[in-house]
Amino acid sequence: MGVRILAVLALGVVLGFAFNTNATAAEKLVNYMVKDGAIAKSLTGKPGDAAKGRKVAIDRKKGNCLACHKMPIPEQSFHGEVGPDLAGVGGRLSAGQIRLRIVDPERLGADSIMPPFYKLAGLHGVLKKFKGKTIISASDVEDLVAYMMTLK
Ligand code: HEC
Incomplete structure (x- = not known):
């Protein structure tokens, strides 16, 4: 017994x-819904912090957005030109469109070279330390979206 x-x-x-x-x-x-080329809802359920988002964009280990984009961040000397200039992006795109762009740009066009920042890394061609992880967190995504929306 x-x-x-x-x-x-x-x-x-x-x-x-x-x-x-x-x-x-x-x-x-975090579960999210893609509709009409956008993720309408905040991934964290809260609005992001634009000042933090600016830091995430600069941070080479996080967003590293400057590697490919020009942005109105004059204190950083190197700005890439692979992607479009992001000055004014908050006037061109909605928060939801920017959110999907950052989360998983492949869902917008089959061969975007912009990395999916909030997607679990696949099994192929991924550095070991990134396997099963996202490049940035859901709250980093929201901070970036808030920052992008100030660029008008
Ligand atoms: C490896 C290069 C690369 C990196 C790194 C990168 N992007 Fe991009 N991004 C691109 C390219 C190229 C495009 C143009 C559309 C496409 O090909 O997907 C783009 C498009 C965009 C757009 C749409 C702009 C518009 O006017 O339509 C936004 C917003 C954006 N990126 C934000 C970001 C943010 C925020 C980061 C950092 C978290 C980032 N990108 C990092 C390459 C990059």
Whole structure:
């Protein structure tokens, strides 16, 4: 009898552990809905912080947006020109369009070279340290969106 109870308990622990790890993996990415080329809702349910977003854009380990875009950030000397100049982007695009652009630009055009910043990295051609991770967090995305919306 005692052995049977122990076995049931052990099974419960193993299953519980398995379910738990699955749940955390699934919870990593916030659910979002893409409609009409945009993600209308904030990923965090809150508005972002534009001043923080400006820092994320500059940060070479996070957004590193300057590698490909010119932006009105005069204190940084190197600005790339692979992508369009982002001055005025908040007047051209809606917050929802900018959000999708940052989260997963591949959903807008098959071969964008802009990386998907909020997508779990695939299994191929990805540095080990990025496997199963997003480049930036959901709140970084919201801070960037808030910052982009100030560029009018
Ligand atoms: C590797 C280069 C690269 C990086 C890094 C990059 N982008 Fe882009 N981005 C592009 C290109 C190229 C386009 C033009 C459309 C396309 O090809 O997808 C673009 C388009 C955009 C657009 C749409 C602009 C418009 O006027 O239509 C926004 C907004 C944008 N990027 C924001 C960002 C932000 C914010 C970051 C940093 C988190 C970033 N990008 C990082 C290459 C890049």
